[in-house]
Amino acid sequence: MKDVYLLSGFLGSGKTTLLANMIESLKEQGLKPAVIMNELGELNFDSQAVEEGIPLKEMLNGCICCTGSENTEAQIQGLLAENDFDVLLIETTGAAHPVEALDAVYSPLFADQLNIKGIVTVADSKRWLMRHEMTPQTRSLFLEQIRHAHLLLVNKADLLTEQELGQVTYELQALNPNALIVQTTNAKVPYSFLNKIQATARPTDIEKADIGHHLHLSSRLVDFTDQAFTQEEIEDWVRSLPETVYRMKGYLPIKGNSKPMLFQYAYGLTQWMPEFIKMPPKLVIIGDGVDAIPLPTTTL
Template sequence: MIDVYLLSGFLGSGKTSLLMNLISELKEIGRKPAVLMNEFGSISIDSDTVGQSQDVPLKELLNGCICCSGSEKTEAQLQGLLEEHDVDVILIETTGAAHPVEALDAVYSPLFAEKLRVKGIVTVADTKRWLERDKMSPQIRSLFMEQIRHAHIILANKTDLLTEGELATVSMELSNFNNTAPVIQTTKAQLSFSFIEETLGNIQNDEVKTVISGKHLPLTSKLLTFEKAVDKEEFEMWVRSLPDTVYRMKGYVPLKGAKNPYLFQYAYGMVNWMPEYVKMEARLVIIGEGVSQLKYQ
Protein backbone atom coordinates (compact mmCIF):
# COMPACT_ATOMS: atom_id res chain seq x y z
CA MET A 1 0.00 0.00 0.00
CA ILE A 2 1.20 3.51 -0.87
CA ASP A 3 0.40 6.24 1.65
CA VAL A 4 -1.34 9.36 0.33
CA TYR A 5 -1.30 12.72 2.10
CA LEU A 6 -3.49 15.62 0.97
CA LEU A 7 -2.15 19.15 1.44
CA SER A 8 -4.92 21.73 1.55
CA GLY A 9 -5.24 25.43 2.27
CA PHE A 10 -6.29 28.72 0.75
CA LEU A 11 -4.35 30.55 -1.96
CA GLY A 12 -0.98 31.74 -0.71
CA SER A 13 -1.18 30.01 2.66
CA GLY A 14 2.11 28.13 2.28
CA LYS A 15 1.14 24.72 0.86
CA THR A 16 4.01 24.60 -1.62
CA SER A 17 6.49 25.50 1.13
CA LEU A 18 5.13 22.61 3.19
CA LEU A 19 5.37 20.32 0.17
CA MET A 20 9.01 21.24 -0.46
CA ASN A 21 9.87 20.69 3.22
CA LEU A 22 8.21 17.27 3.28
CA ILE A 23 9.86 16.11 0.05
CA SER A 24 13.31 17.01 1.39
CA GLU A 25 12.73 15.12 4.64
CA LEU A 26 11.25 12.08 2.89
CA LYS A 27 14.26 11.81 0.59
CA GLU A 28 16.65 12.18 3.54
CA ILE A 29 15.07 9.23 5.38
CA GLY A 30 15.12 7.00 2.31
CA ARG A 31 11.47 7.21 1.31
CA LYS A 32 10.40 7.45 -2.35
CA PRO A 33 7.92 10.32 -2.67
CA ALA A 34 5.89 11.36 -5.71
CA VAL A 35 3.82 14.50 -6.14
CA LEU A 36 0.48 15.33 -7.74
CA MET A 37 -0.10 19.07 -8.00
CA ASN A 38 -3.19 20.98 -9.04
CA GLU A 39 -2.62 24.48 -10.42
CA PHE A 40 -5.30 27.14 -10.66
CA GLY A 41 -5.45 28.01 -14.36
CA SER A 42 -3.39 26.77 -17.29
CA ILE A 43 0.11 27.78 -16.14
CA SER A 44 2.27 25.47 -14.03
CA ILE A 45 4.28 27.86 -11.85
CA ASP A 46 4.44 25.88 -8.60
CA SER A 47 4.84 22.58 -10.47
CA ASP A 48 7.83 23.98 -12.36
CA THR A 49 9.43 25.13 -9.11
CA VAL A 50 8.95 21.81 -7.32
CA GLY A 51 9.92 19.69 -10.30
CA GLN A 52 13.18 21.54 -10.96
CA SER A 53 14.38 21.85 -7.37
CA GLN A 54 13.28 18.56 -5.83
CA ASP A 55 13.89 15.94 -8.54
CA VAL A 56 10.86 13.80 -7.71
CA PRO A 57 8.23 12.12 -9.91
CA LEU A 58 5.56 14.76 -10.48
CA LYS A 59 2.25 14.95 -12.30
CA GLU A 60 0.12 18.05 -12.58
CA LEU A 61 -3.50 18.98 -13.18
CA LEU A 62 -4.25 22.34 -14.73
CA ASN A 63 -7.42 24.38 -15.17
CA GLY A 64 -9.49 23.41 -12.20
CA CYS A 65 -9.90 21.46 -9.01
CA ILE A 66 -9.18 17.86 -8.14
CA CYS A 67 -12.87 17.14 -7.74
CA CYS A 68 -15.83 15.39 -9.34
CA SER A 69 -15.40 17.31 -12.61
CA GLY A 70 -11.74 16.33 -12.87
CA SER A 71 -11.74 12.89 -11.30
CA GLU A 72 -10.95 11.08 -14.56
CA LYS A 73 -7.87 13.24 -15.11
CA THR A 74 -6.87 12.70 -11.49
CA GLU A 75 -7.14 8.95 -11.90
CA ALA A 76 -5.07 9.06 -15.08
CA GLN A 77 -2.30 11.08 -13.45
CA LEU A 78 -2.24 8.85 -10.37
CA GLN A 79 -2.13 5.79 -12.60
CA GLY A 80 0.82 7.32 -14.42
CA LEU A 81 2.72 7.88 -11.18
CA LEU A 82 2.11 4.30 -10.07
CA GLU A 83 3.03 2.70 -13.39
CA GLU A 84 6.02 4.86 -14.30
CA HIS A 85 7.77 5.20 -10.94
CA ASP A 86 8.72 3.25 -7.84
CA VAL A 87 7.09 5.28 -5.04
CA ASP A 88 5.97 4.59 -1.48
CA VAL A 89 4.29 7.89 -0.59
CA ILE A 90 2.24 10.36 -2.66
CA LEU A 91 1.79 14.00 -1.69
CA ILE A 92 -1.17 15.74 -3.31
CA GLU A 93 -1.23 19.54 -3.25
CA THR A 94 -4.67 20.87 -4.12
CA THR A 95 -5.29 24.26 -5.65
CA GLY A 96 -6.20 26.93 -3.11
CA ALA A 97 -9.68 26.97 -4.61
CA ALA A 98 -10.39 23.28 -3.96
CA HIS A 99 -12.52 21.72 -1.26
CA PRO A 100 -10.36 19.06 0.41
CA VAL A 101 -13.11 16.47 0.79
CA GLU A 102 -13.86 16.69 -2.92
CA ALA A 103 -10.23 15.99 -3.65
CA LEU A 104 -10.36 12.90 -1.44
CA ASP A 105 -13.44 11.71 -3.30
CA ALA A 106 -11.43 11.66 -6.52
CA VAL A 107 -8.63 9.65 -4.92
CA TYR A 108 -11.04 7.02 -3.62
CA SER A 109 -11.27 5.27 -6.99
CA PRO A 110 -11.90 1.54 -7.42
CA LEU A 111 -8.74 1.53 -9.55
CA PHE A 112 -6.62 2.19 -6.48
CA ALA A 113 -8.56 0.38 -3.77
CA GLU A 114 -5.73 -2.09 -3.16
CA LYS A 115 -2.88 0.33 -3.92
CA LEU A 116 -3.48 3.61 -2.12
CA ARG A 117 -4.01 4.26 1.58
CA VAL A 118 -5.26 7.80 2.28
CA LYS A 119 -3.74 8.97 5.55
CA GLY A 120 -5.42 12.34 5.94
CA ILE A 121 -5.68 16.05 5.20
CA VAL A 122 -3.06 18.56 6.31
CA THR A 123 -4.41 22.11 5.99
CA VAL A 124 -2.19 25.17 6.00
CA ALA A 125 -4.06 28.13 7.50
CA ASP A 126 -2.77 31.66 6.95
CA THR A 127 -3.08 33.09 10.48
CA LYS A 128 -3.23 36.71 9.35
CA ARG A 129 -5.95 35.92 6.84
CA TRP A 130 -7.87 34.10 9.58
CA LEU A 131 -7.85 37.23 11.74
CA GLU A 132 -9.24 39.27 8.86
CA ARG A 133 -11.49 36.63 7.31
CA ASP A 134 -14.54 38.89 7.61
CA LYS A 135 -13.08 41.04 4.86
CA MET A 136 -13.41 38.15 2.39
CA SER A 137 -16.53 37.77 0.27
CA PRO A 138 -19.03 35.31 1.82
CA GLN A 139 -18.44 32.57 -0.74
CA ILE A 140 -14.65 32.76 -0.57
CA ARG A 141 -14.74 32.92 3.23
CA SER A 142 -16.90 29.80 3.24
CA LEU A 143 -14.27 27.88 1.24
CA PHE A 144 -11.49 29.18 3.47
CA MET A 145 -13.37 27.94 6.55
CA GLU A 146 -14.28 24.59 4.99
CA GLN A 147 -10.65 23.84 4.20
CA ILE A 148 -9.88 24.26 7.90
CA ARG A 149 -13.01 22.47 9.11
CA HIS A 150 -12.10 19.22 7.32
CA ALA A 151 -8.42 19.15 8.31
CA HIS A 152 -6.86 16.34 10.32
CA ILE A 153 -3.84 18.52 11.10
CA ILE A 154 -3.86 22.34 10.97
CA LEU A 155 -0.73 24.40 10.43
CA ALA A 156 -1.30 27.86 11.88
CA ASN A 157 1.21 29.35 9.47
CA LYS A 158 2.98 32.72 9.16
CA THR A 159 3.03 33.14 12.94
CA ASP A 160 5.98 35.51 12.60
CA LEU A 161 3.55 38.14 11.29
CA LEU A 162 1.44 38.16 14.48
CA THR A 163 1.82 39.54 17.97
CA GLU A 164 1.75 37.11 20.89
CA GLY A 165 -1.81 38.15 21.67
CA GLU A 166 -2.96 37.66 18.07
CA LEU A 167 -1.28 34.26 17.93
CA ALA A 168 -3.02 33.15 21.12
CA THR A 169 -6.37 34.30 19.69
CA VAL A 170 -5.86 32.50 16.37
CA SER A 171 -4.75 29.26 18.03
CA MET A 172 -7.74 29.23 20.35
CA GLU A 173 -10.22 30.06 17.58
CA LEU A 174 -8.82 27.43 15.21
CA SER A 175 -8.98 24.82 17.98
CA ASN A 176 -12.59 25.71 18.76
CA PHE A 177 -13.54 25.72 15.08
CA ASN A 178 -12.04 22.27 14.44
CA ASN A 179 -11.72 20.59 17.81
CA THR A 180 -10.48 17.24 16.45
CA ALA A 181 -7.33 18.46 14.66
CA PRO A 182 -4.12 19.47 16.43
CA VAL A 183 -3.14 23.07 15.69
CA ILE A 184 0.59 23.49 15.09
CA GLN A 185 2.08 26.99 15.01
CA THR A 186 4.52 27.29 12.11
CA THR A 187 6.65 29.74 10.18
CA LYS A 188 7.29 28.98 6.50
CA ALA A 189 5.23 25.79 6.96
CA GLN A 190 8.00 23.99 8.82
CA LEU A 191 6.53 20.71 10.09
CA SER A 192 8.23 17.33 10.13
CA PHE A 193 6.87 14.44 8.11
CA SER A 194 7.43 12.14 11.09
CA PHE A 195 4.97 14.19 13.14
CA ILE A 196 2.38 14.05 10.37
CA GLU A 197 2.88 10.31 9.89
CA GLU A 198 2.52 9.59 13.60
CA THR A 199 -0.51 11.83 14.02
CA LEU A 200 -2.65 10.79 11.09
CA GLY A 201 -4.68 7.61 11.00
CA ASN A 202 -6.48 6.15 8.02
CA ILE A 203 -9.55 7.97 6.79
CA GLN A 204 -12.62 5.78 6.44
CA ASN A 205 -14.61 5.90 3.23
CA ASP A 206 -17.74 7.05 5.02
CA GLU A 207 -16.00 10.33 5.86
CA VAL A 208 -16.17 11.45 2.22
CA LYS A 209 -19.11 13.77 1.72
CA THR A 210 -20.78 15.39 -1.27
CA VAL A 211 -19.85 19.06 -1.30
CA ILE A 212 -20.17 22.13 -3.47
CA SER A 213 -17.42 22.19 -6.04
CA GLY A 214 -14.72 24.82 -6.01
CA LYS A 215 -15.42 25.42 -9.68
CA HIS A 216 -18.54 27.39 -8.69
CA LEU A 217 -16.50 29.98 -6.81
CA PRO A 218 -16.14 33.46 -8.34
CA LEU A 219 -12.38 33.05 -8.65
CA THR A 220 -10.63 33.66 -11.94
CA SER A 221 -7.03 33.78 -13.07
CA LYS A 222 -5.22 36.21 -15.35
CA LEU A 223 -1.89 35.61 -17.09
CA LEU A 224 0.50 38.53 -17.47
CA THR A 225 3.50 38.34 -19.78
CA PHE A 226 6.42 40.76 -19.95
CA GLU A 227 8.05 42.12 -23.08
CA LYS A 228 10.85 43.85 -21.16
CA ALA A 229 12.41 44.03 -17.71
CA VAL A 230 10.62 46.09 -15.06
CA ASP A 231 11.77 48.32 -12.23
CA LYS A 232 11.37 46.46 -8.94
CA GLU A 233 10.13 49.46 -6.92
CA GLU A 234 7.65 50.50 -9.62
CA PHE A 235 6.37 46.94 -9.87
CA GLU A 236 5.85 46.72 -6.11
CA MET A 237 3.99 50.06 -6.17
CA TRP A 238 1.68 48.58 -8.78
CA VAL A 239 1.17 45.47 -6.63
CA ARG A 240 0.23 47.64 -3.63
CA SER A 241 -2.35 49.46 -5.76
CA LEU A 242 -4.28 46.28 -6.57
CA PRO A 243 -7.70 45.64 -4.98
CA ASP A 244 -8.14 43.37 -1.94
CA THR A 245 -9.85 40.82 -4.17
CA VAL A 246 -6.45 39.81 -5.57
CA TYR A 247 -5.58 36.85 -3.33
CA ARG A 248 -2.52 35.36 -4.96
CA MET A 249 0.14 36.07 -7.56
CA LYS A 250 2.96 33.78 -8.57
CA GLY A 251 5.32 33.64 -11.49
CA TYR A 252 8.59 34.91 -12.91
CA VAL A 253 9.18 38.64 -13.30
CA PRO A 254 12.12 40.08 -15.30
CA LEU A 255 13.89 42.80 -13.28
CA LYS A 256 16.18 45.49 -14.60
CA GLY A 257 19.80 44.56 -13.98
CA ALA A 258 19.06 40.87 -13.32
CA LYS A 259 20.24 38.11 -15.64
CA ASN A 260 17.21 35.86 -15.12
CA PRO A 261 13.59 36.60 -14.14
CA TYR A 262 12.99 36.42 -10.38
CA LEU A 263 10.44 34.09 -8.83
CA PHE A 264 7.75 36.42 -7.48
CA GLN A 265 5.07 35.44 -4.99
CA TYR A 266 2.31 37.52 -3.43
CA ALA A 267 -0.29 36.56 -0.85
CA TYR A 268 -2.46 38.81 1.27
CA GLY A 269 -0.41 41.96 0.92
CA MET A 270 2.97 40.24 1.34
CA VAL A 271 5.50 40.01 -1.50
CA ASN A 272 8.49 37.71 -1.84
CA TRP A 273 11.30 37.71 -4.42
CA MET A 274 13.70 34.83 -5.01
CA PRO A 275 16.51 34.76 -7.59
CA GLU A 276 16.48 32.04 -10.23
CA TYR A 277 19.67 30.53 -11.61
CA VAL A 278 18.08 29.29 -14.83
CA LYS A 279 16.17 31.40 -17.30
CA MET A 280 12.44 30.90 -16.74
CA GLU A 281 9.73 32.24 -19.01
CA ALA A 282 8.61 35.68 -17.81
CA ARG A 283 4.97 35.26 -16.89
CA LEU A 284 2.83 35.97 -13.86
CA VAL A 285 -0.45 34.36 -12.80
CA ILE A 286 -2.93 36.51 -10.84
CA ILE A 287 -5.71 34.75 -8.93
CA GLY A 288 -8.69 36.47 -7.35
CA GLU A 289 -12.13 37.89 -7.98
CA GLY A 290 -12.64 40.12 -11.01
CA VAL A 291 -9.00 40.07 -12.12
CA SER A 292 -9.60 39.71 -15.85
CA GLN A 293 -9.15 43.46 -16.51
CA LEU A 294 -5.93 43.86 -14.56
CA LYS A 295 -2.78 44.78 -16.46
CA TYR A 296 0.66 46.12 -15.68
CA GLN A 297 1.20 49.56 -17.28
Protein backbone atom coordinates in the same frame (compact mmCIF):
# COMPACT_ATOMS: atom_id res chain seq x y z
CA MET B 1 0.83 0.51 0.35
CA LYS B 2 1.67 4.07 -0.63
CA ASP B 3 1.02 6.83 1.89
CA VAL B 4 -0.89 9.81 0.50
CA TYR B 5 -1.07 13.37 1.85
CA LEU B 6 -3.39 16.05 0.46
CA LEU B 7 -2.10 19.58 0.93
CA SER B 8 -4.90 22.09 1.32
CA GLY B 9 -5.16 25.83 1.90
CA PHE B 10 -5.86 29.13 0.20
CA LEU B 11 -3.66 30.67 -2.46
CA GLY B 12 -0.70 32.31 -0.75
CA SER B 13 -1.09 30.38 2.49
CA GLY B 14 2.16 28.45 2.01
CA LYS B 15 1.13 25.13 0.38
CA THR B 16 4.00 25.06 -2.11
CA THR B 17 6.50 25.88 0.63
CA LEU B 18 5.01 23.04 2.66
CA LEU B 19 5.36 20.74 -0.35
CA ALA B 20 9.07 21.54 -0.69
CA ASN B 21 9.58 21.05 3.05
CA MET B 22 7.76 17.70 3.04
CA ILE B 23 9.82 16.45 0.09
CA GLU B 24 12.98 17.24 2.04
CA SER B 25 11.65 15.61 5.23
CA LEU B 26 10.66 12.43 3.39
CA LYS B 27 14.06 12.16 1.76
CA GLU B 28 15.71 12.55 5.17
CA GLN B 29 13.61 9.57 6.31
CA GLY B 30 14.84 7.52 3.34
CA LEU B 31 11.44 7.64 1.64
CA LYS B 32 10.81 8.30 -2.07
CA PRO B 33 8.16 10.98 -2.76
CA ALA B 34 6.01 11.52 -5.83
CA VAL B 35 3.96 14.65 -6.50
CA ILE B 36 0.72 15.71 -8.17
CA MET B 37 0.28 19.46 -8.50
CA ASN B 38 -3.15 20.86 -9.33
CA GLU B 39 -3.56 24.36 -10.75
CA LEU B 40 -6.57 26.21 -12.19
CA GLY B 41 -4.58 28.09 -14.84
CA GLU B 42 -2.75 26.98 -17.96
CA LEU B 43 0.71 27.25 -16.40
CA ASN B 44 1.88 25.91 -13.08
CA PHE B 45 4.67 28.16 -11.96
CA ASP B 46 4.94 26.30 -8.65
CA SER B 47 6.21 23.10 -10.29
CA GLN B 48 9.76 24.48 -10.05
CA ALA B 49 9.52 23.71 -6.33
CA VAL B 50 9.76 20.00 -7.16
CA GLU B 51 13.35 19.02 -7.79
CA GLU B 52 14.46 16.96 -10.74
CA GLY B 53 14.24 13.19 -10.35
CA ILE B 54 10.98 13.20 -8.34
CA PRO B 55 7.97 11.77 -10.24
CA LEU B 56 5.67 14.71 -10.97
CA LYS B 57 2.25 14.93 -12.59
CA GLU B 58 0.70 18.34 -13.27
CA MET B 59 -3.03 18.99 -13.60
CA LEU B 60 -3.89 22.30 -15.24
CA ASN B 61 -7.15 24.03 -16.16
CA GLY B 62 -9.30 22.10 -13.72
CA CYS B 63 -9.89 21.67 -10.02
CA ILE B 64 -9.02 18.28 -8.60
CA CYS B 65 -12.44 18.14 -6.92
CA CYS B 66 -14.74 18.71 -9.89
CA THR B 67 -13.89 18.72 -13.61
CA GLY B 68 -10.48 17.21 -12.89
CA SER B 69 -11.55 14.24 -10.76
CA GLU B 70 -11.29 11.69 -13.58
CA ASN B 71 -7.95 13.20 -14.61
CA THR B 72 -6.75 12.81 -11.01
CA GLU B 73 -7.62 9.11 -11.10
CA ALA B 74 -5.72 8.69 -14.38
CA GLN B 75 -2.68 10.54 -13.04
CA ILE B 76 -2.53 8.38 -9.92
CA GLN B 77 -2.90 5.20 -11.96
CA GLY B 78 -0.05 6.41 -14.16
CA LEU B 79 2.19 7.09 -11.18
CA LEU B 80 1.44 3.69 -9.65
CA ALA B 81 2.20 1.91 -12.93
CA GLU B 82 5.26 3.84 -14.01
CA ASN B 83 7.16 4.92 -10.89
CA ASP B 84 8.73 3.57 -7.73
CA PHE B 85 7.76 5.76 -4.78
CA ASP B 86 6.72 5.47 -1.13
CA VAL B 87 4.67 8.62 -0.49
CA LEU B 88 2.37 10.62 -2.78
CA LEU B 89 2.00 14.35 -2.09
CA ILE B 90 -0.98 16.05 -3.77
CA GLU B 91 -1.07 19.84 -3.72
CA THR B 92 -4.66 20.94 -4.35
CA THR B 93 -5.75 24.35 -5.57
CA GLY B 94 -6.97 27.01 -3.18
CA ALA B 95 -10.47 26.37 -4.58
CA ALA B 96 -10.57 22.67 -3.65
CA HIS B 97 -13.07 21.53 -1.03
CA PRO B 98 -11.31 18.91 1.13
CA VAL B 99 -14.11 16.32 1.03
CA GLU B 100 -14.32 16.49 -2.75
CA ALA B 101 -10.54 16.39 -3.09
CA LEU B 102 -10.43 13.24 -0.98
CA ASP B 103 -13.23 11.78 -3.09
CA ALA B 104 -11.29 12.45 -6.29
CA VAL B 105 -8.18 10.76 -4.94
CA TYR B 106 -9.66 7.61 -3.42
CA SER B 107 -10.87 5.47 -6.33
CA PRO B 108 -12.09 1.89 -5.77
CA LEU B 109 -9.79 0.87 -8.62
CA PHE B 110 -6.63 1.43 -6.57
CA ALA B 111 -7.85 2.12 -3.03
CA ASP B 112 -6.19 -1.04 -1.73
CA GLN B 113 -2.83 0.36 -2.86
CA LEU B 114 -3.16 3.69 -1.05
CA ASN B 115 -3.09 4.66 2.61
CA ILE B 116 -4.64 8.12 2.90
CA LYS B 117 -2.67 9.65 5.76
CA GLY B 118 -4.78 12.77 5.73
CA ILE B 119 -5.35 16.38 4.75
CA VAL B 120 -2.69 18.86 5.81
CA THR B 121 -4.23 22.33 5.71
CA VAL B 122 -2.09 25.44 5.76
CA ALA B 123 -4.07 28.25 7.43
CA ASP B 124 -2.76 31.75 6.85
CA SER B 125 -2.94 33.21 10.35
CA LYS B 126 -3.08 36.82 9.09
CA ARG B 127 -5.91 35.91 6.72
CA TRP B 128 -7.78 34.27 9.59
CA LEU B 129 -7.74 37.53 11.55
CA MET B 130 -9.18 39.31 8.47
CA ARG B 131 -11.62 36.56 7.46
CA HIS B 132 -14.63 38.83 7.99
CA GLU B 133 -13.45 40.92 5.03
CA MET B 134 -13.85 37.92 2.68
CA THR B 135 -16.92 37.34 0.54
CA PRO B 136 -19.35 34.86 2.16
CA GLN B 137 -18.51 32.14 -0.41
CA THR B 138 -14.76 32.54 0.03
CA ARG B 139 -15.00 32.60 3.81
CA SER B 140 -17.17 29.46 3.78
CA LEU B 141 -14.56 27.52 1.77
CA PHE B 142 -11.77 28.86 4.01
CA LEU B 143 -13.61 27.52 7.07
CA GLU B 144 -14.33 24.16 5.40
CA GLN B 145 -10.66 23.66 4.55
CA ILE B 146 -9.82 24.21 8.21
CA ARG B 147 -12.72 22.19 9.63
CA HIS B 148 -11.82 19.02 7.69
CA ALA B 149 -8.04 19.08 8.23
CA HIS B 150 -6.28 16.22 9.99
CA LEU B 151 -3.16 18.32 10.55
CA LEU B 152 -3.60 22.08 10.72
CA LEU B 153 -0.68 24.46 10.32
CA VAL B 154 -1.13 27.92 11.85
CA ASN B 155 1.27 29.42 9.34
CA LYS B 156 3.06 32.80 9.26
CA ALA B 157 3.16 32.72 13.04
CA ASP B 158 6.13 35.08 12.95
CA LEU B 159 3.88 37.87 11.62
CA LEU B 160 1.61 37.86 14.69
CA THR B 161 2.03 39.11 18.21
CA GLU B 162 2.02 36.48 20.95
CA GLN B 163 -1.52 37.50 21.88
CA GLU B 164 -2.76 37.29 18.27
CA LEU B 165 -1.13 33.89 17.77
CA GLY B 166 -2.80 32.57 20.92
CA GLN B 167 -6.17 33.90 19.75
CA VAL B 168 -5.85 32.36 16.26
CA THR B 169 -4.73 28.99 17.64
CA TYR B 170 -7.59 28.90 20.15
CA GLU B 171 -10.19 29.80 17.51
CA LEU B 172 -8.90 27.26 14.98
CA GLN B 173 -8.86 24.53 17.63
CA ALA B 174 -12.48 25.39 18.49
CA LEU B 175 -13.46 25.11 14.81
CA ASN B 176 -11.64 21.77 14.38
CA PRO B 177 -11.10 20.06 17.75
CA ASN B 178 -10.00 16.81 16.06
CA ALA B 179 -6.97 18.17 14.23
CA LEU B 180 -3.40 18.24 15.39
CA ILE B 181 -2.43 21.93 15.36
CA VAL B 182 1.11 23.19 14.84
CA GLN B 183 2.21 26.83 14.81
CA THR B 184 4.61 27.26 11.89
CA THR B 185 6.82 29.75 10.11
CA ASN B 186 7.39 29.07 6.40
CA ALA B 187 5.19 25.94 6.76
CA LYS B 188 7.97 24.01 8.47
CA VAL B 189 6.50 21.00 10.29
CA PRO B 190 8.38 18.05 11.85
CA TYR B 191 7.94 14.69 10.12
CA SER B 192 6.78 13.18 13.42
CA PHE B 193 3.56 15.23 13.21
CA LEU B 194 2.96 14.21 9.61
CA ASN B 195 3.42 10.56 10.48
CA LYS B 196 0.89 10.69 13.34
CA ILE B 197 -2.19 11.42 11.29
CA GLN B 198 -4.28 8.65 9.71
CA ALA B 199 -7.42 9.03 7.59
CA THR B 200 -7.82 5.56 6.08
CA ALA B 201 -9.99 3.34 8.24
CA ARG B 202 -8.81 -0.25 8.55
CA PRO B 203 -10.80 -3.32 9.66
CA THR B 204 -9.09 -3.21 13.05
CA ASP B 205 -9.75 0.50 13.57
CA ILE B 206 -13.11 0.07 15.28
CA GLU B 207 -12.03 1.11 18.75
CA LYS B 208 -12.17 4.79 19.75
CA ALA B 209 -9.59 6.68 17.72
CA ASP B 210 -6.67 8.08 19.72
CA ILE B 211 -4.42 11.04 18.96
CA GLY B 212 -2.54 9.03 16.35
CA HIS B 213 -5.61 8.00 14.38
CA HIS B 214 -7.80 10.98 13.49
CA LEU B 215 -10.71 9.33 11.74
CA HIS B 216 -13.16 12.25 11.88
CA LEU B 217 -12.93 12.62 8.09
CA SER B 218 -11.83 9.29 6.76
CA SER B 219 -12.00 6.79 3.92
CA ARG B 220 -13.04 3.16 4.16
CA LEU B 221 -12.68 0.48 1.50
CA VAL B 222 -15.20 -2.37 1.63
CA ASP B 223 -14.76 -5.56 -0.42
CA PHE B 224 -18.01 -7.34 -1.36
CA THR B 225 -16.49 -10.45 -2.93
CA ASP B 226 -18.82 -13.46 -2.50
CA GLN B 227 -21.75 -11.15 -1.62
CA ALA B 228 -24.66 -9.84 -3.66
CA PHE B 229 -27.55 -7.47 -2.95
CA THR B 230 -30.71 -6.19 -4.55
CA GLN B 231 -30.79 -2.50 -5.42
CA GLU B 232 -33.62 -2.10 -2.91
CA GLU B 233 -31.43 -3.50 -0.12
CA ILE B 234 -28.70 -0.99 -0.95
CA GLU B 235 -31.17 1.89 -1.14
CA ASP B 236 -32.62 0.87 2.27
CA TRP B 237 -29.09 0.81 3.69
CA VAL B 238 -28.33 4.26 2.27
CA ARG B 239 -31.45 5.69 3.93
CA SER B 240 -30.24 4.34 7.28
CA LEU B 241 -26.85 6.05 7.08
CA PRO B 242 -26.03 9.14 9.16
CA GLU B 243 -25.59 12.52 7.46
CA THR B 244 -21.85 12.29 8.19
CA VAL B 245 -21.45 9.94 5.21
CA TYR B 246 -20.58 12.39 2.43
CA ARG B 247 -19.56 10.28 -0.55
CA MET B 248 -19.60 6.67 -1.73
CA LYS B 249 -18.44 5.23 -5.03
CA GLY B 250 -17.60 1.79 -6.28
CA TYR B 251 -18.92 -1.36 -7.90
CA LEU B 252 -21.66 -3.31 -6.16
CA PRO B 253 -22.64 -6.93 -6.94
CA ILE B 254 -26.37 -6.92 -7.68
CA LYS B 255 -28.46 -10.10 -7.72
CA GLY B 256 -29.37 -11.12 -11.25
CA ASN B 257 -26.51 -9.15 -12.81
CA SER B 258 -23.43 -10.98 -14.04
CA LYS B 259 -21.25 -7.89 -13.48
CA PRO B 260 -21.17 -5.42 -10.56
CA MET B 261 -22.93 -2.10 -11.16
CA LEU B 262 -21.28 1.30 -10.79
CA PHE B 263 -22.75 2.97 -7.71
CA GLN B 264 -22.27 6.57 -6.58
CA TYR B 265 -23.70 8.52 -3.67
CA ALA B 266 -23.47 12.23 -2.84
CA TYR B 267 -25.66 14.71 -0.96
CA GLY B 268 -28.28 12.05 -0.20
CA LEU B 269 -28.71 10.99 -3.84
CA THR B 270 -27.71 7.68 -5.43
CA GLN B 271 -26.76 6.90 -9.01
CA TRP B 272 -26.59 3.50 -10.68
CA MET B 273 -24.97 2.64 -14.00
CA PRO B 274 -24.47 -0.75 -15.63
CA GLU B 275 -20.91 -1.96 -16.30
CA PHE B 276 -19.99 -4.06 -19.31
CA ILE B 277 -16.76 -5.46 -17.92
CA LYS B 278 -16.32 -7.26 -14.63
CA MET B 279 -15.02 -4.68 -12.14
CA PRO B 280 -13.77 -5.52 -8.63
CA PRO B 281 -16.74 -5.45 -6.19
CA LYS B 282 -15.33 -2.73 -3.95
CA LEU B 283 -16.91 0.37 -2.44
CA VAL B 284 -15.19 3.46 -1.05
CA ILE B 285 -17.02 5.31 1.75
CA ILE B 286 -15.96 8.84 2.74
CA GLY B 287 -17.24 10.75 5.76
CA ASP B 288 -16.83 11.37 9.46
CA GLY B 289 -16.23 8.22 11.51
CA VAL B 290 -16.92 5.81 8.65
CA ASP B 291 -14.96 3.07 10.41
CA ALA B 292 -17.92 2.51 12.71
CA ILE B 293 -20.96 2.57 10.38
CA PRO B 294 -22.79 -0.73 9.74
CA LEU B 295 -22.54 -2.33 6.30
CA PRO B 296 -25.48 -3.46 4.15
CA THR B 297 -27.06 -6.84 4.75
CA THR B 298 -28.89 -9.13 2.39
CA THR B 299 -31.75 -11.59 2.77
CA LEU B 300 -31.31 -15.12 1.43
